[in-house]
Amino acid sequence: MKKKGFKQRMTRESLTAYGFLLPNLIGLTVFIFVPMVYAFYVSLHDWNALSPKVFIGFDNYFRLAEDKAWWKSVYRTFIFTIIYVPALYGLSLFFAVAISSLRGKVEGFARTMFLLPYAITSVISAVIWMFLYNPRNGVINQFLELVGLPGQKFLGSTDEALISIIVVILWINLGYNMMIFLAAIKEIPNDYYEAARIDGAKGWQSFLHITFPLIRETSIFILIVTTIGSFQVFDQIMVMTKGGPANSTEVSVLYIYQQAFEFLDMGYASALAVVLFLIIFSLSLVQLKIYSKQD
Amino acid sequence: MKKPNLLLVTMIFIIGILMIAPIYFLVISSFKQPQDVFSTSVNLSTLTLDNFKAVFETNILHAIWNSFIVSTVVTVVALLFHSMSGYALARLNFPWKKQIFAWMISTLMIPFTIIMIPLYMVTKTLGMSNSYAGLIIPMIFNAYGIFLFRQFYREFPKELEEAAYMEGLSIAGTFFRLVLPLSKSIIVPLTIGFFTFNWNNYLWPLIITQDEDLMVVQVALANIVGGGYETPWSIVLAAALLGAIPTFLLFFFMQKHLVEGIKMTGIK
Numbered sequence: 001m002k003k004k005g006f007k008q009r010m011t012r013e014s015l016t017a018y019g020f021l022l023p024n025l026i027g028l029t030v031f032i033f034v035p036m037v038y039a040f041y042v043s044l045h046d047w048n049a050l051s052p053k054v055f056i057g058f059d060n061y062f063r064l065a066e067d068k069a070w071w072k073s074v075y076r077t078f079i080f081t082i083i084y085v086p087a088l089y090g091l092s093l094f095f096a097v098a099i100s101s102l103r104g105k106v107e108g109f110a111r112t113m114f115l116l117p118y119a120i121t122s123v124i125s126a127v128i129w130m131f132l133y134n135p136r137n138g139v140i141n142q143f144l145e146l147v148g149l150p151g152q153k154f155l156g157s158t159d160e161a162l163i164s165i166i167v168v169i170l171w172i173n174l175g176y177n178m179m180i181f182l183a184a185i186k187e188i189p190n191d192y193y194e195a196a197r198i199d200g201a202k203g204w205q206s207f208l209h210i211t212f213p214l215i216r217e218t219s220i221f222i223l224i225v226t227t228i229g230s231f232q233v234f235d236q237i238m239v240m241t242k243g244g245p246a247n248s249t250e251v252s253v254l255y256i257y258q259q260a261f262e263f264l265d266m267g268y269a270s271a272l273a274v275v276l277f278l279i280i281f282s283l284s285l286v287q288l289k290i291y292s293k294q295d
Numbered sequence: 296m297k298k299p300n301l302l303l304v305t306m307i308f309i310i311g312i313l314m315i316a317p318i319y320f321l322v323i324s325s326f327k328q329p330q331d332v333f334s335t336s337v338n339l340s341t342l343t344l345d346n347f348k349a350v351f352e353t354n355i356l357h358a359i360w361n362s363f364i365v366s367t368v369v370t371v372v373a374l375l376f377h378s379m380s381g382y383a384l385a386r387l388n389f390p391w392k393k394q395i396f397a398w399m400i401s402t403l404m405i406p407f408t409i410i411m412i413p414l415y416m417v418t419k420t421l422g423m424s425n426s427y428a429g430l431i432i433p434m435i436f437n438a439y440g441i442f443l444f445r446q447f448y449r450e451f452p453k454e455l456e457e458a459a460y461m462e463g464l465s466i467a468g469t470f471f472r473l474v475l476p477l478s479k480s481i482i483v484p485l486t487i488g489f490f491t492f493n494w495n496n497y498l499w500p501l502i503i504t505q506d507e508d509l510m511v512v513q514v515a516l517a518n519i520v521g522g523g524y525e526t527p528w529s530i531v532l533a534a535a536l537l538g539a540i541p542t543f544l545l546f547f548f549m550q551k552h553l554v555e556g557i558k559m560t561g562i563k
Binding site: 013014017018019021023027028030031032033034035036038042049095098099101106110111112113115118119120121122123124125126127128129130132134137138139142171174175176179183228231232234235238239253256257260266269273276277281 | 303304306307308310311312314315317318320321324333335376377379380382383384387388389390392395399402404405406407408409410411412413414415416417418421432433435436437438441465466467470494495497498501502513514516517520521526528531532535538539542543545546550553554557558
């Protein structure tokens with residue numbers, strides 16, 4: 001190519017490139033980047049979304065520091081995460097390993113059974129399970145009665161509501177995460193297992209020394225994504241309990257949502273959102289640190 | 296790998312049956328008479344389509360239509376924009392390339408629920424609240440698709456594009472007429488992903504629309520069960536089943552691609 005032609009192409013190439021990037025540059029700026037900065041700006045104001053904003057400095061942050069209901073919602077979100085993340089991780093890894101030992105049509109069928117709930121949306125899953133959990137004559141209580149166990153209140157009980165919701169979210173996401181593990185496990189060359197068997201490794205040992213270390217990246221990915229996700233849990237809770245009974249399922253995002261869109265306390269809700277972001281962000285940093293240390 | 300043992304296989308299938316049991320109850324109960332809806336036994340002669348007829352008399356059908364429009368438009372436009380950006384970042388040379396890519400990827404770290412309040416304000420300021428535009432436009436932009444398209448185009452054979460360029464096609468011409476039609480293996484899983492995500496979306500439509508006319512199916516369903524009245528379960532389940540059909544169809548006809556998509560997003 002001639003020099004002149006090359007230079008011409010360079011500018012044409014740059015122009016085309018910017019043309020190709022422009023919609024996303026504008027869109028990501030307007031709908032993600034600006035809101036992010038704006039969230040912090042609004043958090044320094046007293047604002048009910050209707051009257052003009054009043055600058056109050058860090059007052060919203062002082063207020064949230066003393067807001068017991070907020071910290072209780074953070075605590076509930078932690079409890080949710082501490083139960084949900086290990087349960088999802090453990091179960092999806094367990095069933096991935098179990099299903100990876102199957103072959104052919106049997107394997108395909110087993111995978112489909114686990115993955116099917118993933119085709120259901122969050123609101124519909126909430127609807128189905130509200131039906132199953134019905135305390136008076138729901139299917140689960142009928143089953144419990146059949147095996148001689150007492151009926152439960154599920155979503156109507158302060159002790160059982162959160163765990164009942166965790167079950168629904170586990171049910172939805174188990175198959176998807178299992179598939180990610182399964183894909184990673186399938187990438188491991190069979191020779192490794194054969195060599196281990198010759199060395200006398202039993203099933204559990206070959207899992208511990210081969211499978212587990214070799215799917216480390218997938219593990220990190222799943223742990224971080226599910227932790228971030230569980231700190232944002234909203235849909236099922238909003239539909240099934242709206243935070244009740246007696247606030248027992250009021251997680252942080254729900255609390256923020258109520259402050260913003262029910263009490264129209266936009267400045268305060270924004271301050272809460274900023275704090276939640278810092279919590280999520282530091283948690284994923286900690287997770288990354290822990291895992292990269294194991295090298 | 297060792298042979299599957301019988302105990303393990305049995306356990307997988309018992310749990311597997313428990314996994315699909317709720318879906319079975321969704322389907323079967325939506326055909327039952329209201330008084331039988333909680334019954335676990337099935338009497339074929341009493342099954343009815345009345346629940347679905349009742350659903351058609353509510354605004355659910357319109358909500359399903361809204362969901363369909365929103366999900367389809369977001370998917371098509373997002374695929375177009377994301378593929379263009381992904382291609383530019385993978386193949387073209389231009390100043391600030393690295394910085395732009397890093398900046399785009401950094402937006403992935405901002406969870407939606409953190410920006411939902413200011414996003415609502417921005418969208419409202421742009422005059423898009425309570426409109427299809429408000430439901431659709433903010434959902435088009437995320438760096439996820441851009442990132443995956445970029446990965447895909449980095450491994451795309453270069454020879455074809457060089458040949459097209461020699462033939463006198465412009466860069467844009469090469470992309471739209473040659474490269475994009477050959478990108479099916481990434482477009483299909485992303486179509487499933489984007490469509491499902493938007494069909495699922497509940498929080499954003501809940502925030503940005505108040506008009507009954509703009510209600511999407513997730514919001515409409517949530518409203519029926521949260522109405523504060525005794526829930527008419529047979530009708531609610533029929534409505535839920537209708538709302539589940541699009542994602543179910545995607546699942547059954549595209550299971551292979553769905554799995555591909557899961558692999559693609561899970562292992563980087």
